Amino acid sequence: MADEVIAEPAAPAVSPAVKITVRPNGPFRVEGPIELVDVNGNGWDLTDKPAISLCRCGLSSKRPFCDGTHGREGWKCDATPIPADPIAQG
């Protein structure tokens, strides 16, 4: 009788999280499994794109994607998390 090979149970599939980074004076960098659609549900082909940069300044000619215009135009915008208000939390 041949040795029986018992396979390990497969680990449950876990969807990797999407990470969005707010770049200083620049776009939103979106990494992870991304589906990007317009208001009608029509999607952009993001095949083989593990990350995209979405325009935050509104100046890109390739919206919703960043085309680097923010840098050429000197667009400035800081965005950092606002600490929670300890008074509001009680």
Ligand code: FES
């Ligand atoms: S954020 Fe880059 S062109 Fe708008």
